[in-house]
Amino acid sequence: MTQTDVTVGVDIGGTNTMFGFIDATGRELGGGQFATYSDDPPEQLIRRLADAIKKAFMSLEDDNCRLVGIGIGAPNANFHNGTVEHPPNFDWEVVDVVSLMRRHFDLPVLITNDANAAALGEMRYGGAKGMKHFVQITLGTGLGSGLVVDGNVVFGHDGFAGEMxxxxxDPKSDRRCGCGKYGCLETWASATGVARTARKLLAERTEDSQLRLVPPEDISSKDVFLAAEKGDPLALEVFAITxxxxxxxxxxxxxxxxxxxFFFFGGLARAGELLLAPTRRAMEANLLPIFRGKVRLEVSQLQDRNVAVLGAAALMQSMLPDLPQP
Amino acid sequence: MTQTDVTVGVDIGGTNTMFGFIDATGRELGGGQFATYSDDPPEQLIRRLADAIKKAFMSLEDDNCRLVGIGIGAPNANFHNGTVEHPPNFDWEVVDVVSLMRRHFDLPVLITNDANAAALGEMRYGGAKGMKHFVQITLGTGLGSGLVVDGNVVFGHDGFAGEMxxxxxDPKSDRRCGCGKYGCLETWASATGVARTARKLLAERTEDSQLRLVPPEDISSKDVFLAAEKGDPLALEVFAITxxxxxxxxxxxxxxxxxxxFFFFGGLARAGELLLAPTRRAMEANLLPIFRGKVRLEVSQLQDRNVAVLGAAALMQSMLPDLPQP
Incomplete structure (x- = not known):
């Protein structure tokens, strides 16, 4: 009986931490999740994670699996150093997550940020199969990006490339970003950005809109999406601006x-062509002619799967020479 | 007596075509140049180039040289296809320059655009020695850029990456670019862009400036540089805006x-810190905090050498496995 080589994909988030056992074909054989408690010391989180992985591995139905490596996606993760550095929503400074994990597992461990992991997942299991040059954009609370050049994720000099x-x-904008700057792309192009633009239009305009039924402070990008789908002109304008x-x-x-x-992933990507059509128009209009009509904008093919876990596993899988590479 | 392996570096420009014989240490052993006559059929230009190279090679002082390859830098060159495609200032459509050269030489031939060639020159012989991630910016009539990621030039999906x-x-700007768009970076940040900004300020303002001694249509970036060096406030403001x-x-x-x-090359780069100091300030102010204070802006170390020829040779040299790689 042959063994199944299994990689653990881990997604450390500010609220929840998830993991899954992924085989070479991208099948998820099992996994688990638990609350992160991001104000806990990192040693404790990693110990809880290691315990949960070991326990879940013992209870896998296929008892002929072999763990071959661990890939981790986490905010502000530095691929080069194996660290997580000042992650937003955590009480951490610089934490050597790879070394902490290796206290519990005698296996190769790699880490990268969630956006890069998503790009690796798209390349191995999604729409970017066989592509050497693409960009993965995650449209969630913020906007994350993972860049692939010549078939490799771009980490840059310091490991932090891809902060699109x-x-x-517009540096003169009054839209303050979580990073402290003004006028960053994600203050428009994200779930929170769309809600912000909707609130602004509702405040400035007097025209009717079904968004006026929601208290302004409660408006979400989903409300804007549902209104736009029904043809609400103000909601459509929010997507046009975005x-x-x-x-x-x-x-x-x-x-x-x-x-x-470009592949789009995350809550706001569910808007599909409502968002992508005006985005494509603006992109084409601002391209040097030589690039026009060449670049596809698509919703991720992993939109309905656990891409964070899948991508973290793909990070490790792409480095394992014994595994069949796509 | 050992042979000296020599690579030909060629720079095809709209006005002049230059070439040089470059050894593995970057020494230029000889070379030549002639008028391009860009309305000639490409076959004729390449035949003249091949004849000139052969003639110059015969007359090299070191008669123990061996030609090992040819690297070419040219506008709108496509590395992947070996072609030059619709180059500005030429009467060419899509020309397979590599095949044309190989009619005359049984040697490996590679082509890339001038900005990528400059980046390769900087990496092999200039300030970027040993760097894996940097950007080369040429500030001439326009703004060219060559990007290096993980030690390789980024050509992108279609071979045309790096058009910074x-x-x-500002898409709403009235600065029309040669490419047909409005508000492109090079309509400010280039020799012509600086002259354009100077003319605009001179027209809008009434204050005195030594630039008023030059007829507006004749103002060059060099005039602005010379005035700024003497402390002319209006000229200094042109550099601040740029x-x-x-x-x-x-x-x-x-x-x-x-x-x-970032390494800066070309006529406007001679302005040095007059340009780089305000550029650095604006860059730092617009960086995500994690990137601040990390990125150097420097004038190219090849500023006074024949970087186009040197870079074209470096393109070929980087692909020759027998050559000692830096």
């Missing part, structure tokens, strides 16, 4: 990297 | 690529 959420749309801002910055990224495609 | 001159500063615009877009590039340094 903080590209400057797409205009996003498209101009995607055009900049195209002129720098010349990718084959 | 056309990043959008640096502000350039710095914001460099910050975007840092957040995408996280390079170790």
């Amino acid at each position: 959420g903080h590209l400057t749309v 797409g205009e801002v996003l498209g101009i910055k995607l055009a900049d990224a195209v002129m720098i990297l010349s990718p084959e495609a | 001159g056309h990043l959008t500063v 640096g502000e615009v350039l710095g914001i877009k460099l910050a975007d590039a840092v957040m995408i690529l996280s390079p170790e340094a």
